[in-house]
Every structure is written in C-alpha cells, then in structure tokens.
Amino acid sequence: MRTQVGIVGAGPAGLFLAHLLRQEGIAATVLERHDRAYVEGRVRAGVLEQNTMDVLARLGFDQRMRSEGLVHEGVNIVSDAKMFRIDLADRSGKRVVIYGQQEVMHDLFDAANQLGVPIIFNANDVKLHDVATKPYITWREDELLERLDCDFIAGCDGFHGISRDSIPPDARTSFERVYPFGWLGILADVPPAHHELIYANHLRGFALASMRSRTRSRYYLQCDLHDRIEDWPDERFWDELILRLGPQAHISTGPSFEKNITPLRSFVTEPMRYGSLFLLGDAAHIVPPTGAKGLNLAVSDAVMLSESLAAYYRCGIRSTLDSYSDRALARIWKAERFSWWFTGLTHRFPETDAFGRKMQTAELAYLRQSDALQTAFSENYVGLPLN
Numbered sequence: 001m002r003t004q005v006g007i008v009g010a011g012p013a014g015l016f017l018a019h020l021l022r023q024e025g026i027a028a029t030v031l032e033r034h035d036r037a038y039v040e041g042r043v044r045a046g047v048l049e050q051n052t053m054d055v056l057a058r059l060g061f062d063q064r065m066r067s068e069g070l071v072h073e074g075v076n077i078v079s080d081a082k083m084f085r086i087d088l089a090d091r092s093g094k095r096v097v098i099y100g101q102q103e104v105m106h107d108l109f110d111a112a113n114q115l116g117v118p119i120i121f122n123a124n125d126v127k128l129h130d131v132a133t134k135p136y137i138t139w140r141e142d143e144l145l146e147r148l149d150c151d152f153i154a155g156c157d158g159f160h161g162i163s164r165d166s167i168p169p170d171a172r173t174s175f176e177r178v179y180p181f182g183w184l185g186i187l188a189d190v191p192p193a194h195h196e197l198i199y200a201n202h203l204r205g206f207a208l209a210s211m212r213s214r215t216r217s218r219y220y221l222q223c224d225l226h227d228r229i230e231d232w233p234d235e236r237f238w239d240e241l242i243l244r245l246g247p248q249a250h251i252s253t254g255p256s257f258e259k260n261i262t263p264l265r266s267f268v269t270e271p272m273r274y275g276s277l278f279l280l281g282d283a284a285h286i287v288p289p290t291g292a293k294g295l296n297l298a299v300s301d302a303v304m305l306s307e308s309l310a311a312y313y314r315c316g317i318r319s320t321l322d323s324y325s326d327r328a329l330a331r332i333w334k335a336e337r338f339s340w341w342f343t344g345l346t347h348r349f350p351e352t353d354a355f356g357r358k359m360q361t362a363e364l365a366y367l368r369q370s371d372a373l374q375t376a377f378s379e380n381y382v383g384l385p386l387n
C-alpha cells in the first residue's frame with residue numbers, strides 16, 4: 001500500500017489532520033490501535049477555542065456543535081469564597097463553546113465514514129521505519145503483517161504512543177513538570193451549578209464546575225495522587241465540591257455515572273520533526289487541564305501541518321515544512337505557560353506555606369481588579385492566534 005501521508009493515531013490530532021489533508025486533496029491513511037468505540041468513548045475536556053470552532057466550520061462539520069454546543073462569553077473564579085467573572089468576549093472579542101471531546105470525535109468519525117477517509121482500526125504492533133528518509137509503516141492486522149509506504153508520517157499517537165520514541169534520543173530534548181496531585185472528575189445528569197464555568201481556589205484544594213449540556217454536569221476536584229476511585233463515593237465528592245465551590249454555586253447532586261482520576265503534567269519534546277516524521281498533539285506535548293488547552297493544541301498542530309503539506313504538494317515549497325516545528329512550538333510554549341500559571345494560581349501545592357498562600361490570594365485579588373491581567377487571561381483562554 002502507498003499513500004502520501006501515513007497518520008498514526010485516530011485521536012483529535014490524527015482525525016483533524018486527516019480531514020484537513022483530504023480538503024487539500026492530499027491522500028492520507030490513519031492507523032489506530034483501538035476501535036472507534038474506544039477512541040470515542042474516552043471522556044476528556046469540553047472547551048473549544050474559537051480557532052477550533054472555526055476549523056470545524058471550515059471542514060463543514062459544525063452543524064451539531066452549533067445546535068448543541070453552549071457558547072460561553074465568560075468564566076468565573078472563586079477565591080476566598082468570593083466569585084468574580086472575567087468577560088472573555090468583551091476583553092478578547094472571542095468566545096469559547098462547551099462541546100465535549102466525545103461529541104467532536106463522533107462528528108469527525110461520522111464525516112470520515114461519509115467521505116471515505118481511510119481509517120484502519122485495531123492496527124496492532126505499529127512500527128515506523130526509515131523515518132529520516134523514505135518512511136514506511138508496518139502493523140499487524142488479523143495476524144497478517146501489513147506495510148504502508150508514504151512520503152511523510154504524522155505521529156498523532158498521544159503521549160504513550162510510539163512515534164516520539166522513533167526519533168533517536170540524541171536528536172530530541174524533553175521538558176517536563178509532574179504535579180504533585182491529580183484531578184478527580186465526575187459526570188452526572190444534574191443541571192450545572194452555574195450557566196458558565198467556575199474555577200475555585202480553596203484552602204482544601206482546587207475545584208472546577210463545568211458542564212456538557214443544560215442537564216449534564218462535569219465536576220472536578222483536586223485530589224491526592226494516591227487516591228483511588230473507591231476513596232471517593234458520590235456523597236464524599238458532593239460534600240467536598242459544595243465546600244470548595246462556595247455559596248455562589250448552586251450544586252444539584254445526583255448519582256455520578258463516570259468517575260476518573262487523571263495525573264497532571266506539563267511536557268514538551270523538541271523538535272517536533274525528524275526527517276519525514278512530524279509529531280502532533282499529545283505525542284509532542286501535554287498540558288495540565290486547567291486551561292482546557294489539550295484538544296485545542298492538537299487542532300492547531302493539525303492546521304499548521306496541513307497548511308505546510310499543502311504548500312509542499314501544491315507549489316513544491318519546503319520552507320513551511322522546515323519551519324513547522326518552530327512555529328508550532330512557539331505557540332505551544334505559550335499555552336504551556338498559561339496552563340502552568342493557571343494551575344499554580346488555583347491549586348494547593350504540598351509545599352505551599354502561609355506565605356505562598358498569601359501570594360496566591362494576592363495574585364487572584366489583582367486578577368479580579370486589573371483590566372490588563374483580565375485581558376491577558378482572556379486572550380490566552382480563548383486561544384492565541386495561530387500565527
């Protein structure tokens with residue numbers, strides 16, 4: 001088999017890239033280790049930046065997002081039991097939409113079926129070969145060894161994939177921060193606590209009130225890294241959430257139907273290209289979920305790479321492919337900074353002493369008052385420009 005671009009992984013990075021390439025008339029095949037139900041079933045964040053909404057619109061897959069997504073023009077922050085609002089729309093001219101990653105994936109898979117985008121599911125033992133020059137991919141399918149020759153490989157296989165490790169260790173550098181806590185997340189079919197998101201800094205730890213619809217809530221609590229799901233029966237979760245979010249949140253409780261614990265990490269590998277192999281999304285970078293940037297960064301990588309590949313195939317221009325890594329990283333590091341900063345501002349760290357706590361409170365009080373800080377916050381939250 002032969003194609004122009006072999007894409008490893010059918011998560012957000014891989015599927016957005018496949019669709020964007022198809023729109024440019026570039027042939028691509030996606031290889032995915034799991035099946036569609038598995039990939040679509042993973043519960044992840046649900047805040048789409050304006051850039052991401054625009055890409056869905058450009059692809060023509062925004063119908064459901066426009067009818068079911070909830071447009072938010074602001075976010076709320078609770079500090080010292082007092083809530084203040086940052087008007088994102090007023091300060092940045094942009095909005096975000098609440099539309100779960102599961103819904104985005106559903107729309108992308110349906111469109112791939114309709115348009116005949118080739119996706120090979122249950123591809124086992126995927127291996128990348130000769131990535132520096134003339135690359136090809138091998139995998140096992142029903143015990144048969146398959147091979148796909150391509151001009152380029154797009155490594156979209158997430159943090160635990162194989163693409164990053166296909167770059168020789170002496171040709172890449174990784175930067176990492178692992179946070180000393182996790183997020184315990186639940187989904188429950190109860191009306192959201194507020195019509196917009198609430199991020200709370202509490203002495204007992206961070207809390208976040210989010211939602212998936214007007215009848216489905218998504219809540220998070222900062223938890224200990226060693227905590228297990230069994231340590232958090234619903235009753236304990238609701239009691240703690242009510243305490244941390246404070247009186248302005250009107251929390252309706254009910255049985256949760258999903259509960260998970262996620263560790264928090266900041267990670268970047270440089271460069272995001274080696275020969276004919278390009279890295280996108282979580283394969284190259286991870287952000288803590290506090291700024292809701294993970295999915296949006298995967299999409300902006302896909303936009304940058306698809307534009308570079310289009311310039312190459314259409315006009316023979318190589319310079320944009322050569323600068324993909326630098327351009328993508330310039331934007332990624334800014335999102336890393338925002339996610340790290342917002343995490344530091346709102347979480348309780350084991351090493352935070354009374355002085356550190358005062359610093360957090362003072363910075364939050366400054367954010368509450370300062371037009372300049374609120375503008376900077378809004379620009380970052382709604383997503384920085386792609387170039």
Ligand code: APR
Pocket residue numbers: 008009010011012013014031032033034039044045123126156157158159160161162280281282283293294295296298
């Ligand atoms: N071979 C084939 N597929 C693989 C392999 C492999 N060796 N390893 C991983 N995959 C697949 C996974 O099964 C998954 O479907 O690659 C996909 C990677 O998807 P994500 O982990 O979602 O990464 P990405 O597409 O970069 O999206 C990043 O989406 O899931 C969120 O938290 C994530 O917000 C972040 C964003």
Ligand code: PHB
Pocket residue numbers: 044045046047197208210211218289290291292
């Ligand atoms: C979510 O709805 O899952 C969500 C929202 C905002 C975040 C992180 C997660 O910052």
